Amino acid sequence: MLMDTLIELIFGAIQAATMLIIAPLIIGIIRKFNALFQSRRGASIIQPYYELAKLFHKGQVISKEASWIFKVTPFISMTCMIVATAMIPVFIDVSLDFLGNIIVLVYLMAMFRFFMTLAALDTGSSFGGMGSSREVMISAIMEPTVFMCLYAMVVITSTTYLSGISAGVQSQLTNLSHPSIYIAFISFFIVTLAENARYPFDNPTTHLELTMVHEAMILEYSGKSLGLMEYSSWTKLTCFLALLVNIFFPWGIATSISWSAIAIGIASFLGKIIALALVIALIESSMSKFRLFKLPVVSWIAFSLAFMAVILSFL
């Protein structure tokens, strides 16, 4: 028991560190792919690191209307995301299970969102209110889908631990032919786009008040706080991508503690993540943002898929 916990702790820390290190890289890769699709050269894939470094070396302006919520939010957001990264298996099917299962993870993400949306309201700016109001609507209607996608996998593997689901799908190769995995994956991919302010839900680069959601919320942040907010949002995207690859298709994930297995684990993880980044970039370059009130339709589609996955998983 204690030994297991120790191993979980060590690998949880290593995997959390891995995720935190590669989070800006993934953003860089998505941006690079985007640029290539749009026939631009684009910035280097390590540009997000420079951005973070720049933000941390800048002074910040805090609104005089802001209360303590605005000031603590960057730290709490980052904390939530660090704990979340430790709970997700990355290259080995071990993670900090003793903290909790998927429900805890989903609610940790909710905590991040809760603080961010409150901080957006804190400065009294209408932009913040607008972004926050849209964000809570989108995430509320996506919440059942999140649960259904994960529940489909719970049904298949008979466990609610993230590492257990990874290991379960990995060990039972027959499960990979299970249709509900694929359906739930598509649905969870839509969730990933919605939760991380990507197309068609939000435009991550916009600063037009009619359309922005995520950017509107962090508009008042600057300097180090903005750096932390950006970094935690990037980490969140990485978490969702890691969930996508390691919950639904944990091919190549290490099931034993050996250098070769871990090397394969890391390589396959990066490979799959880059493939997903390509898909995201493809979507972003080939379609436009939806109208806000068209989004419930997308969420219905995602929910129907997820629910179908759950029903199929009973069979």
Next chain:
Amino acid sequence: MYSWILFAGAIFFALAGAVISAILDKNPGACRKITYLFAIIASCFGIASAIAVLAGDEMGITLFATPSLGTLTFGTYALSMNGLGAFFMLVISLLVLVVSIYSIDYVQEYQGKYSTGLMGALYNLFFMTMALVITSSNCILFIIAWEGMSIVSFFLVVYERNKKESLMAGIVYVIMTHIGTACIIIAFLMMASISGSFDFSSFTQPAFKAALSPGMKDAIFILLLVGFGMKAGVVPLHVWLPMAHPQAPANVSALMSGVMIKTPIFMLIQVTFNFLGIGSGDVWWGIVIIIIGCISAILGVLYANVEQDMKRLLAYHSVENIGIIFIGLGAAVLFQALGLGEIAALALIGTLFHVLSHALFKGLLFLGAGSIQYATHTKNIEELGGLAKLMPKTSVYYFFGVMSIIALPPFNGFVSEWLIFQSLMLSVILTAIPAIQAFMAISIAILALSGGLAIACFVHTYGITFLALPRSEHARQAKEVPRLMHGSMAVLAISCLVTGLLSMFLISIFNVIVAPITGSSSIISGLNWIFMVPVVQNFAGFSPLLLCIVMLIILPLVYGISKFVGGKQKIEIADTWDCGTPINERNEYTATAFSNPINKVFTRVFRNKPRIEIIPSESPYIFKEKKYEANEKKLVIEKDFYEPLVRGIVKISQKMKKMQSGSISMYLIYIFIVLVLLLIFLR
């Protein structure tokens, strides 16, 4: 051994407090201190008696035995408390204790406007009747206590009797609660006619269960579900709740929402598990309860989202949380019927835990709403704002309540919802019936949706009330409330966190309480006190304490690293960017605007067609004026269920009016006809 003395002490002090409060009415200053002091003592006795019972000293007091009439006996008027009763007694007494401390300062708000002696007397009686409802073990005594509770709370609802809304709310409340009581009385009469006694103890006998035909059992269940559901405020029987709770003074709303609407939950558990007994044919009971719970959870939180009255918003959240409690209870009944005692026990533990959590956080939130009203004299959140700076303590404690109600780990609201989620998810492993598995999946989705919407709702409530700039003169002049008010809120805020962190300890107590009810205890293995591993190994686990510790380690690390990286940088305090204009309350985001996306997405629930009226002018092409009304609130239940119902009743009564001709000879003929009919059919 001593538990009954402690309980008698609680009743005595509450009664004495009520009498003294009425006597001291002329001297409000002394009245408010002495009255609530008595309530505090009474609730301490209540807590002590509950703890004594939980420690193994079951309580039973026989007041007096009544003579029997023929085959039917009225039984003995007795008060008894088992483990389950002790738990509810504990929750009630704890909340009364804290709320009484709060009330000492809070009732100053009413001093000089209304009689504080009356409120004090009713407040003490309210506690007493709730304690009696939990302990009565005879149908007739129970009905007396139940009615007493309803009537006392009715008077508290209409306490501000000069306000028209209060009276309206009071009337709706008293009518609906009596319809509920009528159902309960019918059900009890049916049960007593079978068992031959009005004693609750006669219902727990195997002979009673054997004599109960399945049809009869179902009929009794439905009647009691309607009767108790009315008081619990489940959709569609909830309409009184959002009217009555906001009208009562905040300390009373805290008790009504926090504990009064839990007494029917206690009775439902008693009735389904202990009296009627759950057999294998009663799977549909669980399904009905879960469906009711799901509908309440969703509609409650949706209605709360578009509400601008702070207390009514919280009342709608009570509907939502009662829904969640019903989902847990329904799951317990369902699993018990399927013979899966272990998850039934787990679901019941989740239910009881949510009863506790909801009492703590909803009590806290209502007290917070009371404090805001005390400081600003308004409960319309559109007029508030910026209170985080003006009332820093209240804002922090309220925030604890918010984190708890929206179920953020590691607060108690999360632990209880987590337990209910687990019991629903475990159905997939332990049952092999696809229909039930699919049904459970839908309930999981609905529970998740209500969770997401609750976050949306509380971002709007907390953000608009406490953050940004004050939106009115009321809010600008707010001051921190007196010490006892924020002090008692602090107690509840801390207990919201502590009950979450130490949930393992509480669960081990709940395990003992539910074991005799479900016949099996849910094995929660793992390292005790730290991990929670319900029923099946390797399925689920959670450790609120470790999660909290990990977060508390990482938080200062994040803070330290972000201070260190990049060195010390200048922090400037400046205006919020508002496109170059100075920011003021006119260009802030409003609560209505904030909830509008949800309002629009769930248009079918709110039935809100925006009304656009074009006012004609001379030219047919140029419209000078347009009237636009966005939020004509017509909630789905009110519009599609109650409006036709009321119209129908009015129509029938108008038809009946023709019979009432006013001439005595006609009435004599009616009496004669009825007499003849009775003689023919009921010889």
